[in-house]
Amino acid sequence: MENILDIEDLHVHFHTYEGTVHALGGVNLGLRRREMLGLVGETGCGKSVCALSVLRCIPEPGRIARGRISLDGENLLEKTEEEMRAVRGSKVSMIFQDPTSSLNPVLTVGEQLLDVITTHQPLSAKEARENAVEILRTVMLPDPEPALKKYPHQLSRGMRQRVMIAMALSCKPSVLIADEPTTALDVTVQAQILHLIKDLQAKTETSILLITHDVGVVAETCDRVAVMYAGKIVEIGDVISVLERPKHPYTVGLLDSIPKVQKEKPPLGLIKGTLPNLIDPPSGCRFHPRCAQVMDVCRAKEPELVEVGRGHCTACFLYSHRNSSVKNP
Amino acid sequence: MTEPRSFIHIHESELRELRYTFYLVRKSPLTLVGLILLVFSLFFAITAPYVAPYPTDIEFGVHLERRLEAPSLTHPFGTDDLGRDILSRVLYGFRISLTVGLVVVAIAATIGVFLGAMAGYAGGVVDEAIMRITDIFLSVPSLVLALAIAASLGPSLTNAMIAISLVWWPWYARLVRGQTLSLRELDFVEAARSIGVSTYKILLRHIIPNCIAPIIVQGSLDVGYAILTAASLGFLGVGAQPPAAEWGLMVSYGRLFFPSWWWVATFPGLAIFIGVLGFNLLGDGLRDILDPRLRR
Amino acid sequence: MTGLLDVKGLRKYFVYGSLLGKTILRAVDGVDFSIEKGKTVGLVGESGCGKTTVARTILGLTEPTAGEVVFDGRDLFSLEKQEMMKLRSEMQMVFQDPYTSLNPRLTVEKIVSEPITTHTKLRGHQLRNRVQHLLEAVGLQGDHSRRYPHEFSGGQRQRIAIARALALNPKFLILDEPTSSLDVSVQAQILNLLRELQKTYDLTYLFISHNLNVVHYMSERICVMYLGKIVEEGPTNDVFEDPKHPYTQALIAAIPIAKPRHAKMDVVISGDVPSPANPPSGCRFRTRCSLAVELCSEKEPALRKIEFDRLVACHFVES
Numbered sequence: 039m040e041n042i043l044d045i046e047d048l049h050v051h052f053h054t055y056e057g058t059v060h061a062l063g064g065v066n067l068g069l070r071r072r073e074m075l076g077l078v079g080e081t082g083c084g085k086s087v088c089a090l091s092v093l094r095c096i097p098e099p100g101r102i103a104r105g106r107i108s109l110d111g112e113n114l115l116e117k118t119e120e121e122m123r124a125v126r127g128s129k130v131s132m133i134f135q136d137p138t139s140s141l142n143p144v145l146t147v148g149e150q151l152l153d154v155i156t157t158h159q160p161l162s163a164k165e166a167r168e169n170a171v172e173i174l175r176t177v178m179l180p181d182p183e184p185a186l187k188k189y190p191h192q193l194s195r196g197m198r199q200r201v202m203i204a205m206a207l208s209c210k211p212s213v214l215i216a217d218e219p220t221t222a223l224d225v226t227v228q229a230q231i232l233h234l235i236k237d238l239q240a241k242t243e244t245s246i247l248l249i250t251h252d253v254g255v256v257a258e259t260c261d262r263v264a265v266m267y268a269g270k271i272v273e274i275g276d277v278i279s280v281l282e283r284p285k286h287p288y289t290v291g292l293l294d295s296i297p298k299v300q301k302e303k304p305p306l307g308l309i310k311g312t313l314p315n316l317i318d319p320p321s322g323c324r325f326h327p328r329c330a331q332v333m334d335v336c337r338a339k340e341p342e343l344v345e346v347g348r349g350h351c352t353a354c355f356l357y358s359h360r361n362s363s364v365k366n367p
Numbered sequence: 368m369t370e371p372r373s374f375i376h377i378h379e380s381e382l383r384e385l386r387y388t389f390y391l392v393r394k395s396p397l398t399l400v401g402l403i404l405l406v407f408s409l410f411f412a413i414t415a416p417y418v419a420p421y422p423t424d425i426e427f428g429v430h431l432e433r434r435l436e437a438p439s440l441t442h443p444f445g446t447d448d449l450g451r452d453i454l455s456r457v458l459y460g461f462r463i464s465l466t467v468g469l470v471v472v473a474i475a476a477t478i479g480v481f482l483g484a485m486a487g488y489a490g491g492v493v494d495e496a497i498m499r500i501t502d503i504f505l506s507v508p509s510l511v512l513a514l515a516i517a518a519s520l521g522p523s524l525t526n527a528m529i530a531i532s533l534v535w536w537p538w539y540a541r542l543v544r545g546q547t548l549s550l551r552e553l554d555f556v557e558a559a560r561s562i563g564v565s566t567y568k569i570l571l572r573h574i575i576p577n578c579i580a581p582i583i584v585q586g587s588l589d590v591g592y593a594i595l596t597a598a599s600l601g602f603l604g605v606g607a608q609p610p611a612a613e614w615g616l617m618v619s620y621g622r623l624f625f626p627s628w629w630w631v632a633t634f635p636g637l638a639i640f641i642g643v644l645g646f647n648l649l650g651d652g653l654r655d656i657l658d659p660r661l662r663r
Numbered sequence: 664m665t666g667l668l669d670v671k672g673l674r675k676y677f678v679y680g681s682l683l684g685k686t687i688l689r690a691v692d693g694v695d696f697s698i699e700k701g702k703t704v705g706l707v708g709e710s711g712c713g714k715t716t717v718a719r720t721i722l723g724l725t726e727p728t729a730g731e732v733v734f735d736g737r738d739l740f741s742l743e744k745q746e747m748m749k750l751r752s753e754m755q756m757v758f759q760d761p762y763t764s765l766n767p768r769l770t771v772e773k774i775v776s777e778p779i780t781t782h783t784k785l786r787g788h789q790l791r792n793r794v795q796h797l798l799e800a801v802g803l804q805g806d807h808s809r810r811y812p813h814e815f816s817g818g819q820r821q822r823i824a825i826a827r828a829l830a831l832n833p834k835f836l837i838l839d840e841p842t843s844s845l846d847v848s849v850q851a852q853i854l855n856l857l858r859e860l861q862k863t864y865d866l867t868y869l870f871i872s873h874n875l876n877v878v879h880y881m882s883e884r885i886c887v888m889y890l891g892k893i894v895e896e897g898p899t900n901d902v903f904e905d906p907k908h909p910y911t912q913a914l915i916a917a918i919p920i921a922k923p924r925h926a927k928m929d930v931v932i933s934g935d936v937p938s939p940a941n942p943p944s945g946c947r948f949r950t951r952c953s954l955a956v957e958l959c960s961e962k963e964p965a966l967r968k969i970e971f972d973r974l975v976a977c978h979f980v981e982s
Contacts, residue, residue: 080846080847080848080849081817081846194935194936196935197935224709224710224873224936225709225873225875225914225917225918226709226913226914226917226932226936227709227935227936228917228919229916229917229919229932230932230933232919251846251847252919253847253921254876254918254919254920255919256921257919257920257921257922257923258919258920258923277923278923278924281921281922281923282922282923282924291848292847292848293921295847295848295850295851296847296851296876296921297851297854297876297877297880297881298876298880298921299876299879299903299918299920301900303880305855305858306854306855306880307851308851308852308855309848312816313816
């Protein structure tokens with residue numbers, strides 16, 4: 039099997055007071071073995087919901103309405119809660135954005151790390167402790183032994199994030215989902231953490247799904263990138279291909295609006311309009327109300343992902359005359 | 368050029384908020400029960416002298432020929448040892464107790480909110496001074512303190528109300544001070560300061576309105592406790608005085624006739640229960656409804 | 664070196680502790696810079712460098728421990744209360760988080776009109792008109808003034824904050840991370856708006872951010888701060904093209920660029936930012952600097968002019 043994780047036609051709905059929010063409207067995503075895939079999008083595009091769906095941790099009032107999520111061939115959506123608990127932390131791990139609120143402030147680093155280790159592995163206390171120190175050394179936490187006795191607030195944010203990564207990787211998961219892992223960190227610390235993640239990935243052969251709104255981060259670390267908009271994947275492919283030759287109008291607009299370090303400073307590119315209300319998503323292509331190149335078909339039908347380059351697919355009718363739709367991008 | 372605005376246009380946002388609030392109330396059955404009991408109590412508080420079957424019995428009626436009659440069709444709650452219709456007296460009790468509850472909470476909350484907001488915002492010496500005073504009040508069991516104050520002022524319902532208000536404001540001060548400490552750091556307060564808004568206006572416009580939610584919750588719960596406390600003081604003889612139709616007084620009195628003439632104490636007791644329960648349920652429900660994290 | 668705003672030797676120390684032990688947090692420890700009328704100066708640095716404290720001190724939200732701030736020729740800290748109030752209407756601030764910089768209990772109209780009602784006697788019909796005009800100037804619809812902040816998106820809220828800042832026709836705006844909480848596409852709208860407003864109203868900006876791409880785009884001059892001190896200063900393009908201070912070099916190297924082929928993953932800097940309560944002796948950056956020698960721990964480098972219009976605080980950079 040080429041893909042370690044396959045998300046097929048995932049639909050997630052949130053049943054709120056104002057109506058049903060169609061947060062994910064049919065997401066198709068494949069994470070290949072040993073790759074780092076970036077999932078890029080703005081607030082509300084559904085990237086975090088996607089991640090939480092894999093772990094089946096979507097908060098109320100959300101529900102997975104349709105779809106299939108296969109981890110190494112097994113459908114995660116068919117598992118019981120007990121079975122999922124065995125998956126979380128050991129086969130699929132997640133690290134979050136804010137290391138301050140992701141760690142329990144009243145437990146020491148050691149207690150939290152050992153908690154994860156002993157939940158999934160039958161080790162003696164001594165073995166578990168050695169394991170913990172080893173893991174902290176791998177994430178380059180200075181002085182790992184004394185760090186076990188420290189409380190989260192005694193560490194800097196960068197160090198807390200390393201602890202989070204250590205916890206996530208302690209049971210050698212096949213998939214690591216990193217949800218905005220460096221957004222809350224300073225630029226120089228961010229560089230260190232990204233370097234660490236990339237390094238660890240090479241050593242442990244874990245597949246990583248990196249969720250971020252920062253295109254620069256994706257460019258520097260990922261092999262492939264998927265762009266999300268309003269609950270759908272609009273473009274996916276090799277990182278060089280997508281960022282240098284973006285095809286989908288949203289991707290083009292997004293890349294245009296990033297300020298670049300260059301001598302001339304023209305006004306930044308704008309995407310007209312605003313995010314659609316997902317309680318009543320636009321008909322057809324969800325981006326059509328904001329697209330400068332909208333055609334009639336865009337209002338009527340939802341575009342499927344079609345190949346526009348080697349391994350580079352986009353969901354846009356501008357390119358549909360090319361190859362047929364791709365199921366597992 | 369401003370267009371003339373319709374009523375609906377102006378209040379569109381407020382209406383939307385209100386509708387959402389009612390939706391939340393409907394979703395919680397216990398809050399609904401609380402609300403119903405509250406409406407029930409308010410109704411009798413307002414209409415008691417007009418709907419009570421024997422309005423003259425409320426205070427000064429004496430009909431020894433019908434003393435201690437068991438509940439019957441003519442006297443659904445029976446009569447007490449002076450022959451007064453207990454139903455009428457209990458209904459009038461709603462008026463007294465509700466007034467007490469609302470007035471006490473209003474006074475305590477007003478004092479507490481201002482002192483608490485000042486303490487939290489000003490910090491330093493002002494904060495220390497106010498907080499030490501609240502510490503003193505909070506270190507004595509409130510009922511005992513209220514009892515002492517009421518007794519020294521002289522037994523009367525008004526004095527009981529004053530006593531309870533004096534004893535309760537520190538809770539609100541504490542509550543608001545805590546809220547103020549965190550609100551003070553928020554950007555919109557900084558923005559107001561950078562604009563040059565006076566401290567007084569900052570407190571009134573920015574700090575206090577954002578503390579309202581916990582005060583409403585605490586206030587609703589407290590109306591119930593105020594009723595209970597007033598009843599307790601009445602029971603102990605330092606609150607309402609006979610022949611007032613106050614529930615606590617009636618229960619105290621009714622003790623003497625327990626258990627053979629059980630109705631004299633029981634019905635006023637039940638009324639206290641209903642009054643307090645109603646506000647408790649409402650307060651609890653409001654806490655969930657007003658919690659901004661749970662909204663939406 | 665006189666511009667609309669001149670900051671000289673600004674220091675702000677926070678003192679914590681009791682009789683048993685005091686800690687002095689040197690948040691801002693000797694900062695000098697100037698902003699010319701109509702221009703934008705960018706202030707960059709990571710968390711704990713003191714840039715927000717500089718902003719708050721300039722605005723008068725906190726008293727400085729030492730130093731001078733001269734605005735339009737007037738020494739801010741020696742003014743009487745009345746004059747200070749008047750000055751407040753000439754300089755305003757836009758805060759970072761649009762979700763906490765607007766009072767959730769007030770309507771947009773009340774929020775935007777607050778500066779006006781505090782400083783002028785404008786009321787009623789005329790006030791409403793002015794508010795509408797302000798909202799339209801920042802790209803919002805005038806008749807949304809009766810709504811509450813939570814009914815708006817992050818980008819729209821930031822526009823409301825900008826409208827509030829412009830209410831009194833200020834000359835100078837401090838923009839403290841105005842787009843850090845916003846999405847990239849919304850950020851683009853706000854940055855474009857800020858640039859237009861600067862041209863239309865001849866505004867002077869102090870643009871504070873940790874996002875170097877954004878600062879480069881918005882400012883003509885840039886000051887790089889580290890642990891309360893400016894380590895490098897100069898025209899933005901020059902500093903980015905040829906950073907002199909090791910910290911500036913590391914900062915620029917660390918920016919993720921959206922160009923996959925140019926991406927370089929070499930990490931130039933290690934360790935975390937030391938605590939401002941206990942900064943390293945001598946040069947504050949020495950604990951993370953690959954060039955550090957003994958001199959760096961003994962003597963603090965002064966911010967020196969090394970070229971025309973370039974200032975650097977490092978022992979290794981010669982003029």
